Amino acid sequence: MKRRDFLKGAAAFGSITLLPSSVWALAKNGKLRTAHIGVGGMGNSDLGSIASHSQVEVTALCDVDSVRLAAAKKLHPNAKTFSDYRVLFDKMRDAIDAVIVSTPDHTHAPASMLAMQMGKPVYCQKPLTHHVSEARAMRKYAEDNKLITQMGIQCHSSDMYLKAALLIKSGIIGKVNTVRAWSPKNWGYDGPAPTGSDPVPSTLDWNLWLGTSPERPYKDKIYHPGNWRKLLDYGCGTLGDMGVHIFDTPYTALELDVPRTIKTKCRKPTGFGHPEHNVVEYEFPGTKYTTESLKWVWYDGPGAPKKHKDLELPNNEKLPEQGAMFIGEKGNLLLPHWDYPKLIVNGKYEPIDFPDIPKADHYHQFVDACLGKDECSAPFTYAARLTESILLGVIANRFPNQILHWDIASAKFVEPEANQLLDFKYRKF
Structure with a gap:
């Protein structure tokens, strides 16, 4: 089944009249009733962060792993539980106001699109989608229907x-000509595809875990719960995991769109792992914040990044484990991952007069937007462009x-062989 056919599948849920998303919450005594798809790992963190808002009522929980689902149910005993998000939507569509999708990457678009087609605001984990075509479709649907998304x-x-x-927008280092970003994480796999199969744990619905991805035998410790990011059919490698975080600030600061050209140095493709x-x-x-064009170099894997003069720090200091460096006309700005930036001019650190900015809670921002009290800072309009890049x-x-x-404009590569990877056939499951 083609992705575009699946995305039309909301007709199975019947037709609805879309209203501004905040109406759903405001009509229910100011409580936002949330449904959470994927409640283990990052999903558990998302659940806790969303539920910490005083005006959230966790109403539905969904996971293909019954152990993780049971653990979440203990924290929210009044929530209904499901293993299949399609069943959740069918039975709870009038009892939920917003949906949080915290599944492996390959399920982001299928679950999020069905939720949006019911008129629900959606908070979806990064990267927004597994394929470029999905990112464009989700952005268009959210914009056309004026849905709250994050x-x-x-x-x-x-x-x-x-x-x-x-600081970048203020011109502190002038126009930026290059960004170098890195993460030494290894969400890749250079080995062969596994052979044979292992018994599927009684606590896991393997068919639902695979979802729209191709059917394959279960192998213990290869896919669920932790290594799916390394594999082509389910994750997006280190670039899709940490790259989204580390690209985000330079992408925002420089007001970038999508790139013109891309070139990678890596081993030959295996057809299985990143x-x-x-x-x-x-x-x-x-x-307006860059030179005529911008060069952006990403390094990942153990030992990243490679040495480069752009990455030399004062006093022979070591680079932070993960981060980005802006190289500008008047100096450089180092942005460690989850730390404050550092200004480097003529090989020395210079003091920074930081602007006063109030701290914000990304999760609560989404809830407040659903309640009509705030706006989301990373809606799918923005997220889809970043994800596409x-x-x-x-x-x-x-x-x-x-x-x-x-x-x-056409959302196509000049090279036809690469266009085959922009979309894929969804499996019926």
Whole structure:
């Protein structure tokens, strides 16, 4: 089944009249009734953070792993539980006001789109989607129907990142010509695909875990619960995981759109796992905060980044484990992951007069937006463009040492072989 056919599938839920999303919450005594799809790992964190808002009532929980579902149920005993999000939507559509999607990447779009097609606000974990076509479809649907949406990229609302963005916009280092970003995490796998099969645990619905992805035998410790990010069919590698966070502030600060060209240095594709080491080079069209064009280089895998003069720090200091460096006409700005930026001019640190920015809670911002009291800072309008840029780099990993040319208007590569990876057939499950 093609993705576009699946995205039309909300007709099965019947037709509805879409209202501004805040109406749903305000009509229910000011309580936002939430449904949570995926409640283990990051889903458990999302559940706790959303539920910490005083005006949230956790109404439905969904997970394909009964152990994780039971643990969440203990925390929210009044919530209804489900293993299949389609059943949840069918039975609870009038009893929920907003949906939080915290599943592996390959299920983000299928679950989120069905929720939006019921007129529900959606908070979806990053990266927004597994495929470029899904990101474009979700953005269009959310915009066309004026839905409240937020991607789960918590650092986007952090004061340290907001301050870094304002500093760049203020011209503290002049126009930026290059960004170098890195993470030594290894959400890649260079080995062969596993052979054979293992018994599916009685606590796991393997068919529902696979969802729309291709059917394959279960292998213990390969997919669920922890290694799916490494694999092509389910995750987006280190670039799709940490890259979304680390790209976010430079992407916002420089007001970038999607890149013109992408080139990756990595091992040959295996058809199963993402590469363990990548160097991805993007060229973005220039903006008022950059030179005529912007060079963006991403490094990931153990030992990343490679040494480069742009990354040398004063006093021979070591680089932070993860982060980004803006290289500008008048100096550099170092932005460690989850820390405040540092200004470097002529090889020395310079003091920064930080702008005063109030701290914000990314999760509560979404809840308040649903309640009509705030606006989301990372709606799908923004999240889809950032995700598209990330996913183009993920696709380039399948064509090492080849420059791919991206046409923004048509959402196609000039290279036809790469276009086959923009979409895929959804499995019926």
